Amino acid sequence: MGKTFSEKLLGLKAGQKVSAGDVVTVSPDYILSHDNSAAIIKEFEKLGVEKVFSPGKLVIILDHVVPASSEKYAQNHKTIRKFVAEQKITNFFDIHHGICHQVLMENGFATPRKLILGADSHTVSYGALGAFSAGIGRSEVAVLWATDEIWLRVPETLKVQIEGKLPRGVYAKDIILKIIGEEGADCANYKAVEFSGDAAKNMSIASRIVLCNMAAEMGAKNAYFAQDDATISWLKNRAKDEFELICSDEGAKYEMVLHYDISSLEPQVAFPHTVDNVKPVSQAKGIKFHQAVIGTCTNGRLEDLVVAAQILKGKKVHPKLRVLVIPASRAEYLLALKEGVLETLVEAGCVVLNPGCGPCLGAHQGVIAPGEVALSTANRNFQGRMGSRDSFIYLASPATVAASAIEGQITDPREYL
Amino acid sequence: MKKGKVWKYGDNVNTDVIFPGKYTYSILDPKEMAVHALEDLDPEFSQKAMPGDIIVAGKNFGCGSSREQAATCLRYAGIQAVIAKSFARIFFRNAINQGLPVIQSEEIVESVEKGEEIAIDFSKGQIKTQKGILSFSPLPESVSGILEAGGLIPYTKAKLEKKRARAK
The missing domain is CATH 3.30.499.10 (Aconitase, domain 3)
Incomplete structure (x- = not known):
C-alpha cells in the first residue's frame, strides 16, 4: 500500500x-x-x-x-x-x-x-x-x-x-x-x-x-x-x-x-476570540477598529505587501487609525523597498516597523488598550493576545485589512480592486 | 489519593489565556508565573486556586502557541492534574515534560461539576466523584516514566548520568 x-x-x-x-x-x-x-x-x-x-x-x-x-x-x-x-x-x-x-x-x-x-x-x-x-x-x-x-x-x-x-x-x-x-x-x-x-x-x-x-x-x-x-x-x-x-x-x-471549491469564495474574517469563528466579509462590514496590522509570519511577504499597496496607492488611511506594516524579513523588506511598495504604504500613512513579530503576541510595538479593536493579517486572535484582555482582534487577508484601513471599518476589498 | 477542587472551563482554552504572550520572556520566577496562570480566562483562578486543585475542560485544551509556560504556570499554581475531552498536541507533550499529569476523558468531563471535590488515583486509573467512581486509561509506560521523574529535564538528566556511570 x-x-x-x-x-x-x-x-x-x-x-x-x-x-x-x-x-x-x-x-x-x-x-x-x-x-x-x-x-x-x-x-x-x-x-x-x-x-x-x-x-x-x-x-x-x-x-x-x-x-x-x-x-x-x-x-x-x-x-x-x-x-x-x-x-x-x-x-x-x-x-x-x-x-x-x-x-x-x-x-x-x-x-x-x-x-x-x-x-x-x-x-x-x-x-x-x-x-x-x-x-x-x-x-x-x-x-x-x-x-x-x-x-x-x-x-x-x-x-x-x-x-x-x-x-x-x-x-x-x-x-x-x-x-x-x-x-x-x-x-x-x-x-x-x-x-x-x-x-x-x-x-x-x-x-x-x-x-x-x-x-x-x-x-x-x-x-x-x-x-x-x-x-x-x-x-x-x-x-x-x-x-x-x-x-x-x-x-x-x-x-x-x-x-473545497473556491470559485465563489468571498473574503473571510475571523471574529474574536477564536480563529475558527469565521464569517464572510459581508457579515463583518462596518465593524470599526483602532489598529490595523499588515505583516507577521502569516502575511508579511512581498506578495502581501504588494496587494496592500495596490489598494492604498494614492489613498490615505483613515485619520482615526494606526496602520502598522511589518515585513516578514529583511529580504522581503528590501524587495518591497526596491519596488516602491513601502513608499506607497508610507505615503498612505502606514507606520513601517522593522521585520519581526511586532505586536502579534502582545509584547511590544503596538499593543492595544482595553476596549480597543485590531484588524490583523496575523494567525491568532485569542483574547488578550495583542495586549489587553479586554481588547478584540479580527483576522483577515492583507487586501481586506488594506481596504478597511482606508474606511476605518471592515470593508470588502473587492470594492477597491 | 489527594482530593482537589474542580475548576471547570469550556472548549479551546488556548495558551494565550493560560499564560499571556506578553509575559513569556519577562516572567521566569515560579511564584510570579503562578500568579498569572489563566489570567485572561478567569482572573479569580490565581486568587482562589489551592494546591491540589484540578482543572477540567472541554476539547482542545492548550491550543495555540507552543509556550511551555502554559503547563509550567499551572504546575507552579499547584494544579494536581488537567482533565479534558482532548488536548492540543504541543500542550499534551509540554504538560508531561513539565510533570503535570493530563487525563483525557469525555465521560469524566461531562460528569463532574464546577467546584466539586474529586480525588484521583493515578495508579488505578480511577477518579472518585460525587456521582461515583469513574475510570480513565493510564498513560503509556514510556510517558509515565517522564511524569514520575518530575518532567523531561530531570528524566533526561538521570538517564545521562546513568549512561556516564556505565561508561566509567
Whole structure:
C-alpha cells in the first residue's frame, strides 16, 4: 500500500518502514529556537551537559522582541549571544534578519526530506517546501540540544483538496480561514494536513506558506504541499544542499479527505476570540477598529505587501487609525523597498516597523488598550493576545485589512480592486 | 489519593489565556508565573486556586502557541492534574515534560461539576466523584516514566548520568 508524505519522511529518518500511529525515535536535521533560547539555555544547563551534541543543527533567530524593548529582553538576547559564541553555533541570526520562519526558509534550511523541529507552534510552515516540520516545547529543544534524539508519533493525514480558481480580491488567507471556520480549531489535532488539488498547485510559494502556517490553527502537527517546479525554482540559489523530492504515494491512506471549491469564495474574517469563528466579509462590514496590522509570519511577504499597496496607492488611511506594516524579513523588506511598495504604504500613512513579530503576541510595538479593536493579517486572535484582555482582534487577508484601513471599518476589498 | 477542587472551563482554552504572550520572556520566577496562570480566562483562578486543585475542560485544551509556560504556570499554581475531552498536541507533550499529569476523558468531563471535590488515583486509573467512581486509561509506560521523574529535564538528566556511570 502507498505511504503518505509523513509516513515516508519519518520512515526515512527512523531507518524503517513506518505507518501512522507508530512511535519513532529520530534525530532532526535542524532545531529552531528564537528569543526563547534564553529559557532553553537554562534548561540545557540543568542537564549537566557541557557541549551541544550537534551545534550545526541549531538554528537560532532573534525575532520576538527585536530590538529589545526592556532590560529583561536585552539580557535574554545577551545570554543567547554568549551561548552562541561559546557553543560555536554558526546558524545564528541576530535581530536584523526577520521572523524566524521566514528567515529559516529564505536561508535554505527547509528543503524536501528535511525534518525540522522548532520551539514555536508555527514551525509547521516549512511543509510548503516539502520539509516535515513541527512545533515542540522548550524542554524538548533543550534535550535535543543535549542528546539529538526525540520521540515522535507518525501522524494520520487529513487531505484537503482545493479546487477552482480564486476570484478577484480573494486570497490564500481567505481559503485557510474558510477551512478553519468550517472544520474547527481542533480538526487536525495530532494530524498531518496535506493541501492538494488544482488551486493548491497553482499557488505561489508565499501563498502555500500562508496555508501551512495557519495549519497550526487547525491543531496540525505538520502540513504539506506536494513539491513541483515552483518549489524547485524557489529553492534554487536558496537551498543549503542538494535535495530530492518527497511526495505522498498514489494509494496512500488518508484518515479523511475534505473537498473545497473556491470559485465563489468571498473574503473571510475571523471574529474574536477564536480563529475558527469565521464569517464572510459581508457579515463583518462596518465593524470599526483602532489598529490595523499588515505583516507577521502569516502575511508579511512581498506578495502581501504588494496587494496592500495596490489598494492604498494614492489613498490615505483613515485619520482615526494606526496602520502598522511589518515585513516578514529583511529580504522581503528590501524587495518591497526596491519596488516602491513601502513608499506607497508610507505615503498612505502606514507606520513601517522593522521585520519581526511586532505586536502579534502582545509584547511590544503596538499593543492595544482595553476596549480597543485590531484588524490583523496575523494567525491568532485569542483574547488578550495583542495586549489587553479586554481588547478584540479580527483576522483577515492583507487586501481586506488594506481596504478597511482606508474606511476605518471592515470593508470588502473587492470594492477597491 | 489527594482530593482537589474542580475548576471547570469550556472548549479551546488556548495558551494565550493560560499564560499571556506578553509575559513569556519577562516572567521566569515560579511564584510570579503562578500568579498569572489563566489570567485572561478567569482572573479569580490565581486568587482562589489551592494546591491540589484540578482543572477540567472541554476539547482542545492548550491550543495555540507552543509556550511551555502554559503547563509550567499551572504546575507552579499547584494544579494536581488537567482533565479534558482532548488536548492540543504541543500542550499534551509540554504538560508531561513539565510533570503535570493530563487525563483525557469525555465521560469524566461531562460528569463532574464546577467546584466539586474529586480525588484521583493515578495508579488505578480511577477518579472518585460525587456521582461515583469513574475510570480513565493510564498513560503509556514510556510517558509515565517522564511524569514520575518530575518532567523531561530531570528524566533526561538521570538517564545521562546513568549512561556516564556505565561508561566509567
